[in-house]
Amino acid sequence: MQRVIPALRITNYERSKAFYVDGLGFAIQWEHRFEPHFPVFMSIVRDGMELFLTEHTGDCEPGGLVHLYVPDVDAWHAEFVGRGVPIQEPPSETLENLRDMTIVDPDGNRIRVCTRLRQ
Helix, strand or coil: CCCCCCEEECCCHHHHHHHHHHHCCCEEEEEECCCCCCCCEEEEEECCEEEEEECCCCCCCCCCEEEEECCCHHHHHHHHHHCCCCCCEEEEEEECCEEEEEEECCCCCEEEEEEECCC
């Protein structure tokens, strides 16, 4: 069970929804707005991992970094390339016992997808 849920600041709901849902394969779990046309606070999920995305300026600043640990970073890479998601850093093994890639969302938040290598 995931015990911490990171929040990332977004500035455009439609653009971020397209990136995270259509591009990265997340599903929207729920959305909240105090009134129609107010900023959104939402939860997205994929493979048991949850992220909060927020348009509220007081929640956090754009430019965050989140690490997602998955069984096979290369499979995720192939999926993202097939969906046309730009990859900032393709899978590599620059850190000991870790294979990872980096993606940057439209607001400059970095998503680092990692697989722990067997020792």
